[in-house]
Amino acid sequence: MDGENLRKRGLFADTACSRCGEPETLDHILFHCEFAEDVWKAGPWKDVVSTGNSSTFKTLIQEARKWTNLPPNGITGNAFPWFVWSIWTARNLWVFENRKTTPLETSVKAITSQKKWEQAQSNRPETTTNRDLTPSLQLSLINESTIFCNTDAAWRSDQQAAGLGWIFIDRHTQVLHQGSIGQRNVPSAYMAEALAIREALIQASSYNYTxxxxxxxxxxxxxxITMIRRSTELFGILSDIDSLVFSPSSPFRSCAVAFTPRARNGPANSLAKAYLVSFLGLRP
Structure with a gap:
């Protein structure tokens, strides 16, 4: 329990951060304390992660989806939760056992723990998953509770930017939710399409679709996606999709991936194009 929760319960003794003396909140422990900031800066990402005072758990977990892992750390999935847990346990070791760890040691522990977990998953006994099935057999798993999601992307090569769109519908073609976002630093239309699928899966999870x-x-x-053919360009994004859909911790009970002709994907395409125009400030 952090100092903020202790104060809410009327316990005012020792509720300051044990490292820097600032008022202790969960966000302070994980992101704002100088120790935590140094841990994040030592992370395995392409760009240095800076966690300023305005950062919150919600904003950073959303930003973390865009972070790219660099080799040769040996991890493929999102390292954000592993760093959060490593910082939290390092704080508890300091508070309760007076055992001090350095930011670098804490960062290395997060990467090592994630690497061991991912290796353990790859060594699990083989079982049949949706991915092991042919596309036609995958589609045969569709049931009464299945939600359909059309995704598409619009991409501008000169701006290296994309609009991503998705539409959730039920079996009766009733629109349940739809949305779109913009994304910069997108080098190809192929990557834009993959980003749209990843975002749609994240949204589906937030709506508790199973x-x-x-x-x-x-x-x-x-x-x-279905045959695990990962190009170098899309390795990180397809790894994220793989974790969302096929890992033991997947929020989905079943997930099929199907090709649909462009002529039948017009609404999702329109969403993506409209957002890209707005995103770049262009004339419709």
């Missing part, structure tokens, strides 16, 4: 059928007009991408 059975989902993703539909994309990129046949190559649908095949890459």
């Amino acid at each position: 059975d989902i059928c993703l539909r994309t007009d990129s046949e190559e991408l649908a095949r890459a």
Whole structure:
């Protein structure tokens, strides 16, 4: 329990941060304390992560989806939760056992723990998953509770920017939710399509959908997801999709990925194009 929660319960003794003396909150422990800031800066990402005073758990977990892991750390998934846990346990060791760890040691522990966990998953006994099935057998798993999701992306090569769109519908073609976002530093249309699928999966999880059928007009991408064909360009994004859909901790009970012709994907495409125009401040 952090100092903020102790204060809420009327316990005012020793509620300051044990490292710097500032008022202790969860965000302070994980992001704002100088110790935590140094841990994040030592992370395995392409760009140095800076956690200023305005950072919160919510904002950083959203930003973390865009962070790119650099080799040769040997991890493929999102390292954010492992760093959060490592910082929290380091704080408890200091507070309760008077055992001090350095920011670098804490960062290395997070990476090592994640690497061991990912290796353990790859060594699990083989079982049949949706990915092991052919696309036609995958689609046969669709049931009464399945939610369909059409995704698409619009990309501008000169701006290296993309608009991502998704639409959730039920079996009766009733629109349940739809959304779109913009993304910069996108080097290809292929990557934009993959980003749209990843974002749609994250949104589906937030709506607590458990059975989902993703539909994309990129046949190559649908095949890459179901057959584990990862290009170097999309390795990180496809790893994220793989974790969301096929890992033991997946929020989905069943997930199929299907190709749909572009002519049938017009609404999602319109969403993506409209957001890209707005995102870049262009004329419709």
